[in-house]
Amino acid sequence: MAVVDSRMDLLSERALLMRQSLQKSQTITDNVVSILGSFDSRLSALETAMRPTQVCLYRAPITFSDLFSIHIADLIGFWFDCVFLNLKIRTHAIRKAHENIDKTLKSAEVILSQFDLLRQAETKVLKGPHEDLESYLDAIAQLRKIIRYFTNNKSFKSSDGVLNHANSLLAKAQSKLEEEFKKLLSSYSKAVEPDRLFDGLPKSLRPSSDGDRGGKPHGGHHNDDVETAVYTLPILIPSRVLPLLHDLAQQMVQAGHQQQLLLIYRETRFFVLEESLKKLGVEKLGKEDVQRMQWEVLEPKIGNWIHFMRIAVKLLFAGERQVCDQIFRGFDSLSDQCFAEVTVRSVSMLLSFGDAIARSKTSPEKLFVLLDMYEIIRELHTEIETIFKGKACLEIRDSATGLTKRLAQTVQETFGDFELVVDKDATKNAVLDGTVHPLTSYVVNYVKFLFDYQITLKQLFLEFGKGDDSNSQLASVTMRIMQALQNNLDGKSKQYKDPALTHLFLMNNIHYMVRSVRRSEAKDLLGDDWVQRHRRTVQQHANQYKRIAWAKILQCSSAQGLTSSGGGSVDGGNSSGVSRGLLKERFKMFNMQFDELHQRQSQWTVPDTELRESLRLSVAEVLLPAYRSFLKRFGPLVESGKNPQKYIKYTAEDLERLLGELFEGKSMNEPRR
Numbered sequence: 001m002a003v004v005d006s007r008m009d010l011l012s013e014r015a016l017l018m019r020q021s022l023q024k025s026q027t028i029t030d031n032v033v034s035i036l037g038s039f040d041s042r043l044s045a046l047e048t049a050m051r052p053t054q055v056c057l058y059r060a061p062i063t064f065s066d067l068f069s070i071h072i073a074d075l076i077g078f079w080f081d082c083v084f085l086n087l088k089i090r091t092h093a094i095r096k097a098h099e100n101i102d103k104t105l106k107s108a109e110v111i112l113s114q115f116d117l118l119r120q121a122e123t124k125v126l127k128g129p130h131e132d133l134e135s136y137l138d139a140i141a142q143l144r145k146i147i148r149y150f151t152n153n154k155s156f157k158s159s160d161g162v163l164n165h166a167n168s169l170l171a172k173a174q175s176k177l178e179e180e181f182k183k184l185l186s187s188y189s190k191a192v193e194p195d196r197l198f199d200g201l202p203k204s205l206r207p208s209s210d211g212d213r214g215g216k217p218h219g220g221h222h223n224d225d226v227e228t229a230v231y232t233l234p235i236l237i238p239s240r241v242l243p244l245l246h247d248l249a250q251q252m253v254q255a256g257h258q259q260q261l262l263l264i265y266r267e268t269r270f271f272v273l274e275e276s277l278k279k280l281g282v283e284k285l286g287k288e289d290v291q292r293m294q295w296e297v298l299e300p301k302i303g304n305w306i307h308f309m310r311i312a313v314k315l316l317f318a319g320e321r322q323v324c325d326q327i328f329r330g331f332d333s334l335s336d337q338c339f340a341e342v343t344v345r346s347v348s349m350l351l352s353f354g355d356a357i358a359r360s361k362t363s364p365e366k367l368f369v370l371l372d373m374y375e376i377i378r379e380l381h382t383e384i385e386t387i388f389k390g391k392a393c394l395e396i397r398d399s400a401t402g403l404t405k406r407l408a409q410t411v412q413e414t415f416g417d418f419e420l421v422v423d424k425d426a427t428k429n430a431v432l433d434g435t436v437h438p439l440t441s442y443v444v445n446y447v448k449f450l451f452d453y454q455i456t457l458k459q460l461f462l463e464f465g466k467g468d469d470s471n472s473q474l475a476s477v478t479m480r481i482m483q484a485l486q487n488n489l490d491g492k493s494k495q496y497k498d499p500a501l502t503h504l505f506l507m508n509n510i511h512y513m514v515r516s517v518r519r520s521e522a523k524d525l526l527g528d529d530w531v532q533r534h535r536r537t538v539q540q541h542a543n544q545y546k547r548i549a550w551a552k553i554l555q556c557s558s559a560q561g562l563t564s565s566g567g568g569s570v571d572g573g574n575s576s577g578v579s580r581g582l583l584k585e586r587f588k589m590f591n592m593q594f595d596e597l598h599q600r601q602s603q604w605t606v607p608d609t610e611l612r613e614s615l616r617l618s619v620a621e622v623l624l625p626a627y628r629s630f631l632k633r634f635g636p637l638v639e640s641g642k643n644p645q646k647y648i649k650y651t652a653e654d655l656e657r658l659l660g661e662l663f664e665g666k667s668m669n670e671p672r673r
Contacts, residue, residue, distance in 0.1 A: 137247055140177070178257065181248040182264045188237045189268050191275035192316065200315045202229035205307075233319045236272075242326045249327050253334065262338055265327075269320065270342040276316055277346055282308050284349050290356040295365065298357075302369045305353055306376045312350060313380045313387065317343055321387045336390030343388075344396060351399050358406040364418045364446065367411065371453045374407040374460060408464040411457075415477050418446070423484035430495040433665050434505040435605035436512045437492060443485045444516045447478055451521040475525045482513060482526075500549035504604060507541035510534055511611055538611075546618055553597060554622065556590035557630040580641065583634050587647040590627075594650065598658050605665035612663050620659050628652045 198206050237245070252261045281304060290298065321339055328335035354373055360366075377400065388396045425439055450457065458470035489509050493502045514534045517523050523531060562578045606612035631652065638647045650658075 137251060140251060177248055177251050177255075178260055178264065181245065181252065181261070182268070184241065184245060184248070185237075185265065185268050188241050189272045191272055191279055192234050192236065194280050196234050197276075197280065197311050197315050200232040200234055201311070202231065205229070205310070231314045231318075233322060234315055236319045236323050242323070245327045246329055250330070253331055258334060262334070262341065265338045266341045269323075269338075270345060273316060273320060273342060273346050274349075277308070277312065277349070280308060280311065282312075282349065283353075285353050285356065287352075287356040287359060290353070290360055295363075299369060301353075302357060302373065305350070306372055309350055309354075309376050309380065312346065313383050317347070317387050318383065332390070333392070336392040340388070340390075340392040340396065347388075347396050347399070351403050354403050355406060358403065358410045362410060362414045362417045364414065364421060367414045367418065367446075368449060368453070370407055370411050370414065371456055374404065374411060375453075375456050377404045377407065378456070378459065405464060408460045411460060412464070415481075419477075419480050419484045422481060423487055425488050430492060431505070433603055433605040434496070434501045434508060435607050435665065436508050437489065437505075439488065439492075440485060440509045440512055443481065444513055447481060447522060448516060448520050450474075450478065451525070454521065454525075471525065475527075478522060478526060479530070485513070486510070498600075500545050501604065503541040503545040503548065504606070507538055507545060507611075507615075508606060508608075510541065511538045511608060514538060515608065542615060542618065545615075546622065549597065549601070550619060550623060553590060553593045554626055556586055556593060557623075557626040559630070559633070562586065562634070578634065578637065580637060583637060584641075584647045586634075587638060587649075591647075591649040594655070594658075598661070601662045602664055602666045604663050606663035616659050616662055619662070620656060623659070624652055624656055627655060 249261055252258070283301070285301070293301075320342060324335045324339040324342075328338060354377070357366075357370070357373065381400075381404070384397060384400050388400075422439070422443055431437055454474060457474050461470040461473040489506060493505050496502045496505065514531060517526055518531055559578075562582055606615055627650075631648070635648055638644050
């Protein structure tokens with residue numbers, strides 16, 4: 001700067017000498033103009049005096065003396081013309097010099113003003129941007145103007161030295177700007193506490209006081225609420241600081257320091273974002289970690305992941321996008337690049353866990369959490385496309401789409417695996433009482449849960465199916481699962497040695513299927529035809545049970561085979577020919593069979609109340625009328641003999657009461673009521 005000051009002083013001295021010379025030239029010019037003015041008046045008078053003589057030259061003969069006088073006048077005029085022309089030329093040159101000097105002085109004043117501006121800018125740059133950023137930025141803008149001026153005025157002898165100094169100052173100013181940007185961004189970049197994030201969630205999704213992670217909308221039941229729910233973005237950087245960061249970023253971009261800006265922003269913000277997710281509870285789990293975990297441990301982690309995905313996308317990533325767009329306003333590609341580099345590791349950490357689940361070994365119990373995961377990705381699809389916009393975020397968007405497709409594929413594979421598991425279930429322990437098998441209740445409940453997700457499933461089939469109607473695909477899947485269950489039940493029913501219990505078992509299980517379907521949304525999909533067809537199947541098994549279980553005892557209460565074979569007949573007044581001995585045996589056999597049936601079938605179970613009462617009534621409608629008729633017709637013959645109570649053990653009322661104890665699932669040691 002000392003060199004510049006000495007040159008400025010030398011320039012000032014030269015300018016002063018030029019001013020003095022100009023003043024002297026001005027004085028001379030004024031004098032010459034005055035003289036020329038007097039010559040103009042004298043020449044004008046001479047011309048007036050000579051005008052009559054010039055006229056006479058045309059009117060009278062010209063003498064020698066006249067010629068002489070005319071020659072002298074011309075010589076005098078010519079001399080005066082020469083003097084006047086010479087003076088005019090000198091006067092023009094003097095005026096031209098004066099104009100050049102004036103222009104030079106004005107140029108010198110402009111140059112001097114540039115030096116003054118340079119000195120002012122230098123003072124502000126050396127002071128730094130911390131106290132007055134706006135003034136500091138003005139100084140940088142002024143430096144750029146000074147550099148442009150001296151670049152365009154290379155004729156100035158000292159322009160190279162001034163340019164070097166100005167460029168050095170500008171580089172120093174840019175360095176201080178980078179430091180200020182980094183310091184300002186770092187000081188206001190803090191990890192977001194979980195409570196602040198929870199406050200931004202809709203009330204229905206906030207964690208409860210018992211530590212629950214919050215409501216988990218699924219299956220379309222809460223989709224409308226989720227779509228209209230209001231989320232409040234956390235304040236990641238105070239709004240008063242963002243304009244300052246924007247101004248600093250703008251200066252760095254204009255200086256061509258985009259890479260430094262990107263580096264500073266990335267290294268500051270992505271650590272903050274990762275720390276926020278860590279505080280929230282997000283773990284970095286890969287495929288190997290997932291494979292080693294027991295399902296009991298993994299399932300709650302999946303629930304947490306769904307919650308974390310919603311918070312990360314709708315609050316953290318959305319907030320970071322907003323900050324990027326405000327700081328890099330006017331530089332869209334840079335904003336996209338910064339946002340992508342800040343979020344890519346956090347997004348990858350979240351998506352890699354989902355991908356590990358989607359790629360893990362399929363099993364029926366995973367289906368619903370897979371559907372939950374698919375739902376949250378579908379729910380966040382619009383936000384992901386909007387927040388992760390631009391070419392720089394293309395890989396992130398593709399990763400999210402890839403996870404959605406893998407989850408859909410895994411769901412469909414799980415359907416196929418579940419159907420196979422149901423069909424091939426080899427449970428050896430049959431239910432001894434013929435009640436609803438655990439497999440039946442499991443599969444039916446499984447299907448009912450599927451219909452809680454029917455909106456999601458239809459969307460999944462529509463997007464990733466084979467082009468068929470989504471309703472028909474869901475109906476087809478459901479029917480295949482139910483048919484697989486029925487096939488398995490048919491196999492399990494063959495484990496029973498008692499054919500009557502086989503039909504009772506099938507009646508119970510198919511009835512459970514029908515009742516469950518009728519009371520759920522599955523009815524609309526499977527249709528009335530399916531329901532009616534399986535209701536008829538239930539009735540067929542009930543009839544088969546009744547026929548097989550009670551056929552023998554009904555024969556005991558029949559008159560068939562009671563004709564005497566030559567032994568003593570009963571009272572001579574009776575011409576029926578019934579053998580008293582055979583009749584006693586018939587009553588004893590009826591009692592024995594009924595006792596056996598009652599004891600055994602009291603241990604059998606019909607869990608549905610209506611079906612149980614219907615089956616009891618059906619048995620009673622067959623057995624009681626036959627027994628009453630038999631007892632009325634043949635009872636007196638036995639009662640008239642010895643020890644009639646030994647043979648006639650039950651009245652019709654006794655049988656009706658005992659039939660009411662059937663299918664209660666009593667243990668063998670439980671006393672009879």
